[in-house]
Amino acid sequence: MRAGLNRTDQSLNTPHAAPATIVFDGVCLLCNGWVKFLLRHDRRARYRFAAMQGQAGRALLQQHGLDPDDPLSFLLVNHSGAWSDSDALVRVLAGLGGLWRFAAVCGGVVHDSAWLTRYRVSPHRA
Numbered sequence: 001m002r003a004g005l006n007r008t009d010q011s012l013n014t015p016h017a018a019p020a021t022i023v024f025d026g027v028c029l030l031c032n033g034w035v036k037f038l039l040r041h042d043r044r045a046r047y048r049f050a051a052m053q054g055q056a057g058r059a060l061l062q063q064h065g066l067d068p069d070d071p072l073s074f075l076l077v078n079h080s081g082a083w084s085d086s087d088a089l090v091r092v093l094a095g096l097g098g099l100w101r102f103a104a105v106c107g108g109v110v111h112d113s114a115w116l117t118r119y120r121v122s123p124h125r126a
Contacts, residue, residue, distance in 0.1 A: 019048045020078035022092065023060050025071045026051025038092065046095050 022038070025031045035049050050057035058068035064082045066073045076088035083091055093100045 018079055019046055020076055020092075020095070021048045021050055021060060022088070023050050023052050023057045023073070023075040023077070025073075026053045026057070028071065038096075041096050041100065044097075047092070 022035070024035060038047055038049075050060060052058060052061055052068055052071075052073060060077055061068040061073055061075055064075060064077065064084070066075060066084060072085075074085055074088055076083045076091055
């Protein structure tokens with residue numbers, strides 16, 4: 001699902017683009033693992049992170065029409081627009097480049113099923 005206003009899409013691979021921001025659930029250990037994964041594989045420093053429980057994360061979610069108190073919210077914001085849920089995941093993986101572009105093809109399906117069940121299978125930080 002595309003969040004907020006629709007704007008012309010431009011690739012995350014633009015050489016001098018400002019880093020994109022990923023808003024994630026900071027109390028979900030699975031989500032924190034996702035962030036650690038991205039930090040390891042984001043060799044070009046394309047992404048910055050904001051927990052949805054923090055001031056910046058809440059503001060970005062609200063700005064793009066998402067509920068900052070809904071732990072299912074996941075948002076990617078870059079210079080050309082904002083995306084949520086599986087659309088965001090696909091764009092993040094594609095932005096890593098290389099073989100991750102291929103993983104992006106099935107990433108949306110995996111995201112939709114895993115994201116909805118993560119609170120049942122993943123411990124949370126208090």
